Amino acid sequence: MNSKTKDCLSKTYRDWLWVILVLAAFLGGYSTYFILEHHSSSPEPATQSVQHHEKPKIELQTASQRRIDVPLLTPWLAPIVWDGTFDEDILNEQFQGRNITIGVTIFAIKKYVIFLKLFLETAEKHFMVGYKVNYYVFTDRPNDVPKIPLQEGRKIITLVVQNYSRWQDISMHRMEMISNYCHQLFFKDVDYLVCLDVDMKFNDHVGVEMLSDLVGTLHPGFYGASRETFTYERRPKSQAYIPRGKGDYYYMGGFFGGKVQQVYKLTKACHEAMLIDKSNRIEAVWHDESHLNKYLFLHKPTKVLPPEYMWDKQLLGWPAFLRKMRMLAVPKNHAKIRNK
Amino acid sequence: MRWRSMLLAAITLTLLSIFLVIWMLTWNWSVHYLPYYLPCPEALRKDVLTLTPWLAPIVSEGTFNSELLNNAYRPLNLTIGVTAFAVGKYTRFVRRFLESAEEFFMQGFQVNYYIFTDDPEAIPHVPLRPGRNLSVIPIQGFSHWEEISMRRMESINKFIASRGHREVDYLYCLDIDMVFWNPWGAETLGDLVAAIHPGYFTVPRWQFPYERRPLSTAFVADGEGDFYYGGAVFGGRVERVYEFTGGCHMAILADKANGIMAAWQEESHLNRRFISHKPSKVLSPEYLWDDRKPQPPSLKLIRFSTLDKDSMNLKN
Numbered sequence: 001m002n003s004k005t006k007d008c009l010s011k012t013y014r015d016w017l018w019v020i021l022v023l024a025a026f027l028g029g030y031s032t033y034f035i036l037e038h039h040s041s042s043p044e045p046a047t048q049s050v051q052h053h054e055k056p057k058i059e060l061q062t063a064s065q066r067r068i069d070v071p072l073l074t075p076w077l078a079p080i081v082w083d084g085t086f087d088e089d090i091l092n093e094q095f096q097g098r099n100i101t102i103g104v105t106i107f108a109i110k111k112y113v114i115f116l117k118l119f120l121e122t123a124e125k126h127f128m129v130g131y132k133v134n135y136y137v138f139t140d141r142p143n144d145v146p147k148i149p150l151q152e153g154r155k156i157i158t159l160v161v162q163n164y165s166r167w168q169d170i171s172m173h174r175m176e177m178i179s180n181y182c183h184q185l186f187f188k189d190v191d192y193l194v195c196l197d198v199d200m201k202f203n204d205h206v207g208v209e210m211l212s213d214l215v216g217t218l219h220p221g222f223y224g225a226s227r228e229t230f231t232y233e234r235r236p237k238s239q240a241y242i243p244r245g246k247g248d249y250y251y252m253g254g255f256f257g258g259k260v261q262q263v264y265k266l267t268k269a270c271h272e273a274m275l276i277d278k279s280n281r282i283e284a285v286w287h288d289e290s291h292l293n294k295y296l297f298l299h300k301p302t303k304v305l306p307p308e309y310m311w312d313k314q315l316l317g318w319p320a321f322l323r324k325m326r327m328l329a330v331p332k333n334h335a336k337i338r339n340k
Numbered sequence: 341m342r343w344r345s346m347l348l349a350a351i352t353l354t355l356l357s358i359f360l361v362i363w364m365l366t367w368n369w370s371v372h373y374l375p376y377y378l379p380c381p382e383a384l385r386k387d388v389l390t391l392t393p394w395l396a397p398i399v400s401e402g403t404f405n406s407e408l409l410n411n412a413y414r415p416l417n418l419t420i421g422v423t424a425f426a427v428g429k430y431t432r433f434v435r436r437f438l439e440s441a442e443e444f445f446m447q448g449f450q451v452n453y454y455i456f457t458d459d460p461e462a463i464p465h466v467p468l469r470p471g472r473n474l475s476v477i478p479i480q481g482f483s484h485w486e487e488i489s490m491r492r493m494e495s496i497n498k499f500i501a502s503r504g505h506r507e508v509d510y511l512y513c514l515d516i517d518m519v520f521w522n523p524w525g526a527e528t529l530g531d532l533v534a535a536i537h538p539g540y541f542t543v544p545r546w547q548f549p550y551e552r553r554p555l556s557t558a559f560v561a562d563g564e565g566d567f568y569y570g571g572a573v574f575g576g577r578v579e580r581v582y583e584f585t586g587g588c589h590m591a592i593l594a595d596k597a598n599g600i601m602a603a604w605q606e607e608s609h610l611n612r613r614f615i616s617h618k619p620s621k622v623l624s625p626e627y628l629w630d631d632r633k634p635q636p637p638s639l640k641l642i643r644f645s646t647l648d649k650d651s652m653n654l655k656n
Binding site for chain 1: 345348349352353356386390391393394395396397399403404405408409412527618621
């Protein structure tokens with residue numbers, strides 16, 4: 001080959017090599033970006049929503065589904081409120097004008113008072129920010145309720161209640177106490193009620209996207225499990241009985257809510273069912289949670305919250321479908337905490 | 341040396357393809373999960389949008405279980421109302437509308453049909469199932485079809501105030517020149533329900549035929565809007581429909597005072613209002629179809645559609 005052809009050839013060869021290298025670099029960079037982006041919703045406290053939007057573009061076409069890895073609707077058309085499926089700005093616009101107050105019930109009986117500080121502090125950062133919130137702290141130790149600085153429009157109301165020696169009884173009597181206080185307080189003071197376990201902390205945004213007439217939360221331990229493994233009460237003698245082959249989801253006893261009227265009906269029904277069980281000398285396998293599941297099986301919730309809203313990182317890790325961990329279990333020593 | 345450069349290129353390409361394959365596999369893994377338990381696993385439509393960004397379900401075949409919904413709603417002893425306007429020559433559509441509704445609309449529920457007409461004599465007698473009634477509501481006819489169309493909001497609003505609020509729980513406002521072809525059931529019940537216009541569901545937002553003149557109260561600016569909803573189907577709880585029709589009617593009157601009529605009459609006003617008062621449930625074009633259009637694969641079923649007709653002939 002003469003030198004001219006050689007130069008031509010090596011030039012072409014070099015050009016091609018550059019093209020291939022640039023392509024490889026781009027693909028490498030993009031995939032790294034993709035993987036990083038997927039894990040960018042970190043478990044550390046995020047005070048702002050990750051999405052910064054311009055007006056969202058919505059076209060009713062294929063591939064515009066925001067999440068295709070999870071079910072977005074229940075078979076009775078209740079939304080399952082996954083991250084990435086809703087626009088906070090639109091929802092806030094809808095709710096702001098209505099001047100709503102959200103009530104939160106938490107039970108800090110006996111040693112459970114120690115969970116209050118973290119719960120309330122993280123709630124101030126993440127829960128219904130910008131809205132009026134009443135924290136109703138049910139406790140037998142009113143002096144142990146910590147003084148937390150609260151945002152404007154938010155207050156703590158301490159309700160002194162009796163304790164029970166068995167932790168199962170404490171758990172179950174929550175239904176009774178909530179339904180009692182509906183008439184005394186909740187009907188006139190708040191629009192929505194959210195009934196939570198206290199041994200939790202907020203880790204990410206929990207807002208008006210969760211509000212609806214009747215709301216249940218999917219138990220994180222049963223996500224991906226088949227219906228046969230759900231720990232429903234299986235003894236026909238109990239009011240909480242759900243036969244094999246029936247049931248939609250396994251809901252968490254520690255996170256339910258809705259409009260006051262609906263929560264009142266739910267808590268009243270569960271309490272009455274537990275009384276009947278008591279008179280029949282039977283106690284449902286998972287106590288108030290079993291009765292809650294029975295109620296929500298018969299009275300379908302209008303919104304379902306995915307396990308983002310109640311997660312246990314120690315036990316369950318961080319699977320791919322979980323983009324946000326909005327509420328997390330606080331690690332505790334069960335033996336030490338209960339029955340003390 | 342030619343073979344050398346080619347060999348190098350070949351090696352690079354091979355490495356690249358290996359890299360690509362690994363990347364695609366990893367990408368798939370990151371969104372893979374065990375299917376979550378659902379009573380009807382087929383109820384997972386991935387090919388269409390099933391939820392709006394304000395968490396209103398978009399109802400289409402495969403997203404719901406009729407049995408569950410019927411079990412939830414039938415015991416509530418609800419009465420569902422339907423309004424339809426048969427003015428002038430449009431009375432000829434009443435029979436087919438009612439007959440098909442008897443077969444497919446809200447089976448198992450109490451239904452009240454309210455036919456608004458300027459010619460009550462022309463309304464045929466159609467046998468109805470038990471628990472279902474027909475009322476003929478006389479109204480004034482107008483010479484221009486646009487006027488007839490726009491007056492519907494006012495008529496519905498007045499009707500709810502005088503009778504509707506006492507007689508029904510939910511109300512649907514439908515066009516009369518349509519036929520039911522498949523079940524329309526409790527999946528459509530909601531506080532405030534809109535239906536996506538069949539002509540615009542694959543069209544980008546900037547092409548929606550919103551009213552674009554700022555003088556009109558139905559004006560929608562560029563970049564505003566969610567879907568283009570059809571004026572032929574809307575509804576919801578009777579109180580919400582009252583507010584909605586009242587709002588639209590006021591807007592129509594304001595336009596009249598300014599001597600302007602919106603591009604698509606009350607449909608433009610309906611669309612304007614649904615932007616600021618978003619529907620709590622959206623019906624896919626299965627619930628409002630145009631038979632002149634070819635049926636796309638994403639549309640599994642047509643439940644309610646226009647009767648092909650010579651529209652110019654009818655409108656005067």
